[in-house]
Amino acid sequence: MRTSLPFSLATRPKITRILRRSRPQPGPTQAPSITARCSWCRCTAIRSAFRSSSWRKGLQSSGYTFNLIPPFSAHAGQKPQFFLTGGYLGATALKKAAPDRIKELLGILNYLAAPFGSAEDLLLTSGVNGVDYTLDPKGNPVLTQQGNPDANFTPWKYVTQHPAVIYTPDIPNYARTLSNAEHTLIPYGVRDPTVGLVSPTQITKGAALAQPVTDGTTDIIAGRRPVSDWDGLIRDYFANGGEQIRNEFMQAIQSAH
8 A cells, every 4th residue: 555645756866876775786706686576465475486587587598487386285185275375575664753754754655655557666676777677569678687686686675565466578478377376276275364463472482483393394305304303393393382372373363253
């Protein structure tokens, strides 16, 4: 949702300078890290799985393309499951400040949330015409080699942005593939009943409790630990605070209904 304060197009050059200064500069042998785009659709993991930058790189280097492997169950006859995300990436908060400063910051947020198809959004998502992208015969932006580091690998799109749009015209069938993936996965989707609810223990200890499970899972997948270690990882998680988190969420669910 856009903020209600207008932001003059006269400030566009200033915004361009700010964005240029804040863009991370990779070293001579350091490639920019590939980051997943924000997505506020019901199935945010789809967008991450089909990153346009990875797909574009595959097409340019070897002609590779991407597609979805339909979900399958661990046992024949069972319905596959796909765990849906909360549908949002995060929130942006402004600390207390003078009214003029808050108005300025809201104006910047308003600019960053420019609607799809606007000149502001074209600048934020594709960069500068002739440098970061060119226009195809239909008027669609086609990123240059400079376009990815200037427009894709940037941090400000995670501050605020318009609702996600599947629009990557320089990659054939990109939008159709993602749309088909959503139609395939959503029927198998399992919603998280804790979205919007709070567990105090999850807030204070959740990350520390989850890290050993994540590390252990990675080791199992990589073959550094046996699969039999999995049960111990889960037992430790619940014994060290996971059971308290579960109880707090159960109480929150009961209270919400």
